[in-house]
Each structure stands twice: as C-alpha cells, then as structure tokens.
Amino acid sequence: MQVPLEKQLSEVLLKLQGYSVDSIEEVEYKGRKQIQVSIKSSLPLCCPICKTELPIYDTRTRYIYHASILGRAIVLNLKRRRVNCPRCGVKTEKQTIAENKKRHSKHLECCVLEHTVKLDNKSTANLLGLSPSTVYRIDKAGLIKLEEKLMENTPKMEHISIDEVAHKKYHHYATVLTNQEDSKVIDIYPGKSKESALALFKKYSDKLTWLETVAMDFSHSYISATKDYFAEHYIVFDRFHLSQYVNRCLEKVRREIQRDMPDDIRYIIKKHTRWLILRREHNMTQWHIDRLEQLKHDNEQLFEAYLIKEDLLSIFDKDVDRYAAKIMLTNWCNMASKSPYQAYRTLAKSIRNKIHILLNWFVKHITNAKAEAVNNIIKTLIRRAYGYKDFDYFRLKVLQRCGYLMKGLTHYN
Ligand SMILES: [Zn+2]
Incomplete structure (x- = not known):
C-alpha cells in the first residue's frame, strides 16, 4: 500500500x-x-x-x-x-x-x-x-x-591527574580533575587552592575507592590536599611538568651566563642555542648534534649547563628501582648544589625536599601527556567562545566536550 x-x-x-x-x-x-x-x-x-x-x-x-x-x-x-x-x-x-x-x-x-x-x-x-x-x-x-546523570556515567578510577587551568583573564583559575585512563575530564571546580582539590575529592569519593595514583605538577596546594585526603605515596609528579620545570631552570642559567658575555658574542650564541639546549638528547638530529659540538667549542659553560640538565632528566628515562633512583638523584643534587649557578642550586634544594614524592615515579610510571591534551582542548574551547562569563556554563561546556556528560547521547538514535 x-x-x-x-x-x-x-x-x-x-x-x-x-x-x-x-x-x-x-x-x-x-x-x-x-x-x-x-x-x-x-x-x-x-x-x-x-x-x-x-x-x-x-x-x-x-x-x-x-x-x-x-x-x-x-x-x-x-x-x-x-x-x-x-x-x-x-x-x-x-x-x-x-x-x-x-x-x-x-x-x-x-x-x-x-x-x-x-x-x-x-x-x-x-x-x-x-x-x-x-x-x-x-x-x-x-x-x-x-548533569543529573553525570555521577552515574562517571566510571571508577585508578589513575587520575589534577591540574589548574586559567579560564578567565586576570588570573582566574580552576582546578581540573582528569581520568588518566581515557583522558576525560571528571569535573572542574573554581579556584586552585587546597580547598578546591579537597572539594573535588570529596564529591567523587565513591569513584575513587580503587585509586592508585594522582599525577600533578609541583603545586603545594594539590600536594597538601592529596596528602591529607589520601596519602603521600599516591602522588606522582608528571614528566611533562618536571621537564618544564627543569627547562625553566636551564633558561635562568643561560641568562646568567649570557649576561657576562660581550655584546657581539652574546647575539651569536643566543640565536643558535636557546632552543638547542632545551632539546632532549634523544630528539636530536645530526644537525642538532653538529650544532652542539660547535657550542662545546664556543661556550663551554653553556654546554656544561646543558649536560647537567640532561643528567637529571635522563635519570627519569632509566628503568631502575626506587633505591637506585634515590642514589642517582642524591648524587645529582650534590653535584648541582656545588654549581656556580643559582638556578641549579635552587633546583637541587627543591628536589631534595620532594625526593620521596619524586621517587614514586620509579614505582608507578605515569605520564600526564594525555592531561595536557585535555588542557589544550579547554584552551581552544575558551578561545572559540571568546571566554565565558558564566562559570557554571563553562564547566558544563568542558564536561560536554571532553567529559562524561554526553555519554551515549546521539540524536541519530
Ligand atoms: Zn474526561
């Protein structure tokens, strides 16, 4: 019919x-x-x-x-x-x-x-x-x-990471909790204080019963919140932030060295070396290696500063246990604390202070690369909307884009 x-x-x-x-x-x-x-x-x-x-x-x-x-x-x-x-x-x-x-x-x-x-x-x-x-x-x-179904959609998590994101101009920050396994945002809370982190942990306490690690950067408030709510052995500093932190120290050292140079040499050195010395050894091409050889010849101090950085970061590439790593890190600290550069001495001091947390890395290898991808998505989201005035809407948008809000929803059904 x-x-x-x-x-x-x-x-x-x-x-x-x-x-x-x-x-x-x-x-x-x-x-x-x-x-x-x-x-x-x-x-x-x-x-x-x-x-x-x-x-x-x-x-x-x-x-x-x-x-x-x-x-x-x-x-x-x-x-x-x-x-x-x-x-x-x-x-x-x-x-x-x-x-x-x-x-x-x-x-x-x-x-x-x-x-x-x-x-x-x-x-x-x-x-x-x-x-x-x-x-x-x-x-x-x-x-x-x-949002009513958000809790229901959120799975139980073993590895999470906590990070901050600037969501508005003039230093307005929010704390982002991410699931490491599928790199989805669990939730966002305004502020980057200890209280913000604790509020998120409390809200999702049911989902965190099997928790093993919390990846983070060197933020005091997040370290303290995790220590209070869980325990210190849950904390793992992620590789990304560690390299970033060490590279920032190297930049300071480079500036310290270049300050004392005559003007003409300073210009030539600066042009070639700034990005060269920040590069990891395993990422170098023949061109980079040749440049490095040249640097060794031109400026021995900078080359040494580069080697000190490589020494530290390469410890984290090695497949060693906690005890061996502790010896290596302590040796590095001893060497760096005698360094003529202030930035390296400070770095050595802060590594000594946090060494027991740093060593967790050698037990649980966690990288935060996925969480960084999430951060990029959030930044794109903000730029696309030219910022959000309304924090609640911003939070919902993030959960819609890379969280558990849209799970199973499609209008083609
Ligand atoms: Zn009737």
Whole structure:
C-alpha cells in the first residue's frame, strides 16, 4: 500500500509518529527565513484524563522549533485539539513533541547538544536557523538536564591527574580533575587552592575507592590536599611538568651566563642555542648534534649547563628501582648544589625536599601527556567562545566536550 505523502513527510522527514502534515510554507520571522509546517495529530481524539472518545471542541495553536533544512528552521505549527469532557471539563490533548512549556522539541535539543560539542553557539545558530541566544538557552538547559546523570556515567578510577587551568583573564583559575585512563575530564571546580582539590575529592569519593595514583605538577596546594585526603605515596609528579620545570631552570642559567658575555658574542650564541639546549638528547638530529659540538667549542659553560640538565632528566628515562633512583638523584643534587649557578642550586634544594614524592615515579610510571591534551582542548574551547562569563556554563561546556556528560547521547538514535 502506498503511504500518503502527508504521513511520509511527518514520519520520515520530521520523525514525528502519529502526526500528519497539513501545509508547508516559507515565512520570514525577525529577518530569518523559516519553514512553517502545520501538523495535526492523526490519532482518534479522547479526553486525556478519563480516555473517553469525544468530539472536537476547539483547537489551540502552538509553535515549536523542531529542526532545520538548508539553514532554515522548521517551525511546527501544531494544532492541538480540545475536548469538552462531561466529567473532567475542557481539556487539551497531550503532545509528545516538546517538553511541558518549552518552545523547542526534544529532537532539536539533542541536535543543538550534538552540534555545540564541536561548534560555537553562533555557528550552531546559523546552521540550525536559530538565534544565538536561543542556542545558548537550549544548550544550557539541556546540559543542566544531562548533569543529573553525570555521577552515574562517571566510571571508577585508578589513575587520575589534577591540574589548574586559567579560564578567565586576570588570573582566574580552576582546578581540573582528569581520568588518566581515557583522558576525560571528571569535573572542574573554581579556584586552585587546597580547598578546591579537597572539594573535588570529596564529591567523587565513591569513584575513587580503587585509586592508585594522582599525577600533578609541583603545586603545594594539590600536594597538601592529596596528602591529607589520601596519602603521600599516591602522588606522582608528571614528566611533562618536571621537564618544564627543569627547562625553566636551564633558561635562568643561560641568562646568567649570557649576561657576562660581550655584546657581539652574546647575539651569536643566543640565536643558535636557546632552543638547542632545551632539546632532549634523544630528539636530536645530526644537525642538532653538529650544532652542539660547535657550542662545546664556543661556550663551554653553556654546554656544561646543558649536560647537567640532561643528567637529571635522563635519570627519569632509566628503568631502575626506587633505591637506585634515590642514589642517582642524591648524587645529582650534590653535584648541582656545588654549581656556580643559582638556578641549579635552587633546583637541587627543591628536589631534595620532594625526593620521596619524586621517587614514586620509579614505582608507578605515569605520564600526564594525555592531561595536557585535555588542557589544550579547554584552551581552544575558551578561545572559540571568546571566554565565558558564566562559570557554571563553562564547566558544563568542558564536561560536554571532553567529559562524561554526553555519554551515549546521539540524536541519530
Ligand atoms: Zn474526561
């Protein structure tokens, strides 16, 4: 049997079961082209409360944003029939397209949520033929609704990492908790203090019962929070931040050395060596090795500073146990504390202070490279939206983009 066109339009094109299309027309509304589709229920009419079949009393019209085609929004012009039931009074028939009093359908909500994962609100608005403020409204309301299932979607975790991210100008920071296994953001909390970290640990305490490691940088507040809430042996400093920290020391040393040079030599040395000495030995090409040979000849002090850095970082590449590593690190500290450069002496001191935590690395090899990728995604997100004024919305956006908020949600279902 041939299915009538009205039914094909509503059921296949608009994914509306139990409705038929009366008319379709293009109209202009607030400078935007829209397609208005008049639809009505094709089911027999009955009282929504007592289910008695009754004749039609009158109709009410309701506009619902539903989808988009070629950049134009499809607005449903839904005719809702009313009945005059002798027992219950005048009642309007039920509809399943949109939630209670919302002006958009459930389908559109899923559409918006899927598009705003990768697009900014303005592009989503253009694509769906809506205004940016409508997209914002639907997006935020949808995300708040999804948040109810966040705890349920979050798995139990063994390896997590904690880091800070600047989410707004003028030093506004937030603490980000990341799952190391699938590099997804668990949650975000405003501030980068000990209290922020403790609040996150408390909130997810049920999910952290099997916890083994917490990767972090050298932040005092996170170290102290982890010590208080779990124990010191959970802390692992990640390689990325360690190299960053050591490289910063090397930069200071380089500046110290170059300060005392005559101007003409300083210029030549600076041009060649700044990035050369920061490079790890195993990442060097023949060109770099030749340059390094040259440096050894030109400036022995800088070459030595480079070797001291390599000595330290190469300890963390070795597959040794805690005790062997402790000896190596202590030896390095002894050597560096005699160094003529202030930056290395300070580094040696701080390594001595944190040596018991640093040694955890040799028991549990954890890299934070994935968490850094997450940080980049967050930064892109902020840049794309030109910053967020509303912290709650920002948090939801991060959880939507790289958290557990969107788990299992797709409007193609
Ligand atoms: Zn009734």
